[in-house]
Amino acid sequence: xxxxxxxxxxxxxxxxxxxxxxxxxxxxxxxxxxxxxxxxxxxxxxxxxxxxxxxxxxxxxxxxxxxxxxxxxxxxxxxxxxxxxxxxxxxxxxxxxxxxxxxxxxxxxxxxxxxxxxxxxxxxxxxxxxxxxxxxxxxxxxxxxxxxxxxxxxxxxxxxxxxxxxxxxxxxxxxxxxxxxxxxxxxxxxxxxxxxxxxxxxxxxxxxxxxxxxxxxxxxxxxxxxxxxxxxxxxxxxxxxxxxxxxxxxxxxxxxxxxxxxxxx
Amino acid sequence: xxxxxxxxxxxxxxxxxxxxxxxxxxxxxxxxxxxxxxxxxxxxxxxxxxxxxxxxxxxxxxxxxxxxxxxxxxxxxxxxxxxxxxxxxxxxxxxxxxxxxxxxxxxxxxxxxxxxxxxxxxxxxxxxxxxxxxxxxxxxxxxxxxxxxxxxxxxxxxxxxxxxxxxxxxxxxxxxxxxxxxxxxxxxxxxxxxxxxxxxxxxxxxxxxxxxxxxxxxxxxxxxxxxxxxxxxxxxxxxxxxxxxxxxxxxxxxxxxxxxxxxxxxxxxxxxxxxxxxxxxxxxxxxxxxxxxxxxxxxxxxxxxxxxxxxxxxxxxxxxxxxxxxxxxxxxxxxxxxxxxxxxxxxxxxxxxxxxxxxxxxxxxxxxxxxxxxxxxxxxxxxxxxxxxxxxxxxxxxxxxxxxxxxxxxxxxxxxxxxxxxxxxxxxxxxxxxxxxxxxxxxxxxxxx
Ligand SMILES: Nc1ncnc2c1ncn2[C@@H]1O[C@H](COP(=O)(O)OP(=O)(O)OP(=O)(O)O)[C@@H](O)[C@H]1O
Ligand SMILES: [Mg+2]
Numbered sequence: 001x002x003x004x005x006x007x008x009x010x011x012x013x014x015x016x017x018x019x020x021x022x023x024x025x026x027x028x029x030x031x032x033x034x035x036x037x038x039x040x041x042x043x044x045x046x047x048x049x050x051x052x053x054x055x056x057x058x059x060x061x062x063x064x065x066x067x068x069x070x071x072x073x074x075x076x077x078x079x080x081x082x083x084x085x086x087x088x089x090x091x092x093x094x095x096x097x098x099x100x101x102x103x104x105x106x107x108x109x110x111x112x113x114x115x116x117x118x119x120x121x122x123x124x125x126x127x128x129x130x131x132x133x134x135x136x137x138x139x140x141x142x143x144x145x146x147x148x149x150x151x152x153x154x155x156x157x158x159x160x161x162x163x164x165x166x167x168x169x170x171x172x173x174x175x176x177x178x179x180x181x182x183x184x185x186x187x188x189x190x191x192x193x194x195x196x197x198x199x200x201x202x203x204x205x206x207x208x209x210x211x212x213x214x215x216x217x218x219x220x221x222x223x224x225x226x227x228x229x230x231x232x233x234x235x236x237x238x239x240x241x242x243x244x245x246x247x248x249x250x251x252x253x254x255x256x257x258x259x260x261x262x263x264x265x
Numbered sequence: 266x267x268x269x270x271x272x273x274x275x276x277x278x279x280x281x282x283x284x285x286x287x288x289x290x291x292x293x294x295x296x297x298x299x300x301x302x303x304x305x306x307x308x309x310x311x312x313x314x315x316x317x318x319x320x321x322x323x324x325x326x327x328x329x330x331x332x333x334x335x336x337x338x339x340x341x342x343x344x345x346x347x348x349x350x351x352x353x354x355x356x357x358x359x360x361x362x363x364x365x366x367x368x369x370x371x372x373x374x375x376x377x378x379x380x381x382x383x384x385x386x387x388x389x390x391x392x393x394x395x396x397x398x399x400x401x402x403x404x405x406x407x408x409x410x411x412x413x414x415x416x417x418x419x420x421x422x423x424x425x426x427x428x429x430x431x432x433x434x435x436x437x438x439x440x441x442x443x444x445x446x447x448x449x450x451x452x453x454x455x456x457x458x459x460x461x462x463x464x465x466x467x468x469x470x471x472x473x474x475x476x477x478x479x480x481x482x483x484x485x486x487x488x489x490x491x492x493x494x495x496x497x498x499x500x501x502x503x504x505x506x507x508x509x510x511x512x513x514x515x516x517x518x519x520x521x522x523x524x525x526x527x528x529x530x531x532x533x534x535x536x537x538x539x540x541x542x543x544x545x546x547x548x549x550x551x552x553x554x555x556x557x558x559x560x561x562x563x564x565x566x567x568x569x570x571x572x573x574x575x576x577x578x579x580x581x582x583x584x585x586x587x588x589x590x591x592x593x594x595x596x597x598x599x600x601x602x603x604x605x606x607x608x609x610x611x612x613x614x615x616x617x618x619x620x621x622x623x624x625x626x627x628x629x630x631x632x633x634x635x636x637x638x639x640x641x642x643x644x645x646x647x648x649x650x651x652x653x654x655x656x657x658x659x660x661x662x663x664x665x666x667x668x669x670x671x672x673x674x675x676x677x678x679x680x681x682x683x684x685x686x687x688x689x690x691x692x693x694x695x696x697x698x699x700x701x702x703x704x705x706x707x708x709x710x711x712x713x714x
Contacts, residue, residue: 071522098601108592121600
């Protein structure tokens, strides 16, 4: 059931891309993330699992500093990407976010055309030299987002007019159009049917060759299928972190075991 | 419990859906009562609106037509240009007193030609004409000196009593104590109407013309005041829109949320509630007394109204920005847009309809505002000259539409009172068109997504 064969084949997999040290997150007085330490590998897929409200999204949002936009939110501790502290004063969050793309929990396409949704990122980062370039990026991203066939005839229709699942794939396509090095995905498949889910998982697997992917999911099967490492969060604590195969077959912590066997959640 | 609510085995249900139970009946009765109250409330509102519109229209439409007397005037060279050189300087030396005899002569001739039989002396005949007739003729001659010596057809305004007689405001009974007109003159007017010399027609000069002094209500128009209002609105738009939008964007999107911004926020809301007269006295103190800007100038009026409109624009712009879902900002930031790019590329376009509506409604409010103009001297000023350049339009003294209306309503002659109502019609047309524009723009923009 768990594709262990894939692991260990990639040379880069064990080099650390993101490392978090003693990360604490507070929303006002609420202590949402408690002392999390984690090393996330380059060119691999890391899954965050855990019951609702345990802080998966919060921690994910720390990695591209999206929490900066929430006034009451305070982050302590260090998060390093490629050895550089992203909470350093010299770091511009805008530059960081170009490097760390994100797919949000709720699909949030721009109220613009499908084409413009994808083209926006490349445009502001100057990734396309001309219209033909941009067209190509748009097509490529939509294909990788597993939505090209559904929208190729209506690229200039509004993105908000798509179905929920289509919108989510559009957002995935939008996030990869800027070629980030790290891709954070917050429950990207929660609104998708099994076929689209399979396509997105295929995409994640492909992205692994280039990027470091962090995915939040409520589906154990999905975590097992796509990830090499899994982190289990519970009430703001990182309870257990390790190889996916090990977490699912031989969890060390009692809470992990109850969660994956469906006893808490 | 379950077996009570279920039909029994024989198939007879415990309760019928065709019979209303007492509770449902009471609920339905309450609902119909509430609907009835609502309809009554709307009817009361509509009744007031209809009364208002009926009053305004019935009192104001008269201002749009005016009584004119048509006659052929011979522009005698011997009177107007004795030297015969057509030298403008010399022609200008002839005052309106020099023109009056020409009109009297022409009027008398016209009366004879039409076979009108009257006992009135020429002097009394000419009294039914407006005092503006001579200056109208003089103005024409100065503009067209080459026409001297020819006979030209003129349409002179009748005086306001005659006009009032045609509009039913003046009757033979009401003039018993009136020194300005006699019953004999009214008889003469009847004869003139029969002969087709005197008639009441649409008067474009009320809309485009200038205000006139107390003695000539028939010649007064709202046009110059309208231009004054236009220049004020330009000032308001040019200042309040950019300042208001910039302030709102900063407060809503960039400013940290702390006690300083809280205080600013509260004060902006308070500012919106400050009586407009306060802004007027502020304008007087700051713009006129301290900065020495000219009195009665639309620029000053515009500055004062800008102060007044700013809170309206800021509040509506902030509301429009707030209404944009935060997920759009997240989406933009998530692909690496800067805060400013997120705001200008995504948030502002979505907020634009709300901002536009707020701005237009703020402008409409400013257009109808009267009190602050009182203090900066735009009320009581007789707006008699059209500005010729934009600079003059901004800086030379002028009036504004509501100020002009107030001014007319204040004057003693009932003919001015009618013009005040006419002015209100014009002002309302402006306000209604602006509000319609706001609605149309909002619909237009909203449909895009
Ligand atoms: N903007 C916020 N302001 C205050 N508290 C917040 C905010 N966002 C999240 N929280 C709190 O932080 C905790 C973690 O929330 P988070 O969204 O990270 O959970 P999650 O693990 O992603 O849950 P789910 O699986 O339901 O998405 C929750 O208790 C939540 O109430
Ligand atoms: Mg979440």
